[in-house]
Amino acid sequence: MGYLICGKCKNYYKLQSEESAKDFVDHCDCGGKLRYVENLDIVDPNWKQAQITKKSTKREILRNKIQSLHSIRNLNLKTRLVQFWNNRRYKIHNAQNWNNNYNTHYNRETGLIGLINSIKNELNFNNIRWPLVIPVTMAITVIFTITQGILTLLIFLLLAAVGYLFNDQLIGTKNAVVTGAISYFLGSLFTGSFLYLIPLTILGAINGAVCGWIGAYIKTKI
Incomplete structure (x- = not known):
């Protein structure tokens, strides 16, 4: 039979009759190397019996x-x-x-x-509501020619009203553009501003486009 001993941790294992030293691992759990001896005379009381892991x-x-x-x-x-x-x-x-x-x-x-x-x-004069455009154009022309100051804000309100009176936003804006362009053109003629005839006409068209679009937009949201 014999014994497997570890000098590092002072553990020993007594082999059974059917066991051999080759059945066990070479090192103890503490890391020390296991050694086989035939006989073991235990003098040091620190030695103790322990289990040794077998090889797979x-x-x-x-x-x-x-x-x-x-x-x-x-x-x-x-x-x-x-x-x-x-x-x-x-x-x-x-x-x-x-x-x-x-x-x-x-x-x-x-x-x-x-x-x-x-x-x-819409780049034509179709869908122009002349019975509406002509009176508003005349009113804006009078305001543009005679009055100055804060009353000119009525021009923007009238242009916005033109756009508001149409169910279609694009057609309403178109009518407001025509109204603004014609009224500013006539206003520049009546005031004698011939040098500014074209710029004022363009300005009237721009004001008509902006105010008419705003009025038509408000109509679609109400």
């Missing part, structure tokens, strides 16, 4: 390797599945963002093109 059998080693390989395969498969799923989610998310951006850009372009086409279609 070939069957246990093979089983551990198989379990380790199986765990690695499962881990790799799981990792690959997670990576595949994350990649798919990332691609789908990017595709959705691209579609949203494309649709938003397309809708903006479509809306802008539609607005430009609508403005082009």
